[in-house]
Amino acid sequence: MNLNEYVSRPFTSFDKEWALVTAGDIDHFNTMTVSWGAMGTLWNKPVIIVFIKPVRYTAEFLASNDQFTVSFYGEQHRKALRLLGTKSGRDSDKIRESGLKPVAAGMSVTFREADKTFLLKKIYMAPFDPDSVPPFAHDLYYKEEAEHFIVIGEVIDIVEEKQNE
Ligand SMILES: Cc1cc2nc3c(=O)[nH]c(=O)nc-3n(C[C@H](O)[C@H](O)[C@H](O)COP(=O)(O)O)c2cc1C
Numbered sequence: 001m002n003l004n005e006y007v008s009r010p011f012t013s014f015d016k017e018w019a020l021v022t023a024g025d026i027d028h029f030n031t032m033t034v035s036w037g038a039m040g041t042l043w044n045k046p047v048i049i050v051f052i053k054p055v056r057y058t059a060e061f062l063a064s065n066d067q068f069t070v071s072f073y074g075e076q077h078r079k080a081l082r083l084l085g086t087k088s089g090r091d092s093d094k095i096r097e098s099g100l101k102p103v104a105a106g107m108s109v110t111f112r113e114a115d116k117t118f119l120l121k122k123i124y125m126a127p128f129d130p131d132s133v134p135p136f137a138h139d140l141y142y143k144e145e146a147e148h149f150i151v152i153g154e155v156i157d158i159v160e161e162k163q164n165e
Pocket of ligand 1 (some may be wrong): 018032034052055057059085087088089090102148
């Protein structure tokens with residue numbers, strides 16, 4: 001799909017419908033559910049930004065790979081996304097348990113069931129500066145765990161469902 005054809009609903013796509021962030025290659029990867037994210041323009045490039053806590057197993061794969069994917073799913077896959085967002089790939093084979101079928105996308109991975117997958121080139125990954133995080137966010141999210149990484153990916157391809165078959 002051409003970038004110009006993509007109709008975005010960034011406020012509901014992440015918050016209400018959720019997405020999977022996947023990093024690694026087809027032989028060694030991990031995925032997790034996110035509901036925080038942004039789409040837009042940075043440094044004159046089309047970008048997707050996700051916010052990943054350093055404790056997530058997926059963070060290790062994001063740190064050590066140049067590409068990652070953000071993929072969106074229909075409501076029928078809600079249960080799989082809930083599972084992938086509550087279990088860690090560190091402790092269990094949650095991907096097999098979810099029933100989703102991994103497929104290669106560029107140098108990264110997505111799932112056959114995705115409606116749309118954004119293939120992203122990682123162009124920035126760094127944690128929020130603790131001194132600049134507003135007090136309300138500190139109290140809600142960072143009392144016990146370190147600040148999220150801001151992970152910015154340049155959109156290099158949008159893969160639609162039929163291309164995964
Ligand atoms: C609906 C939903 C949304 C989530 N959004 C985020 C998010 O935006 N950022 C984040 O770091 N964790 C988020 N999580 C938590 C991770 O998905 C969860 O900790 C997951 O088990 C991490 O898996 P991993 O350790 O295999 O990477 C979310 C979980 C759910 C259920």
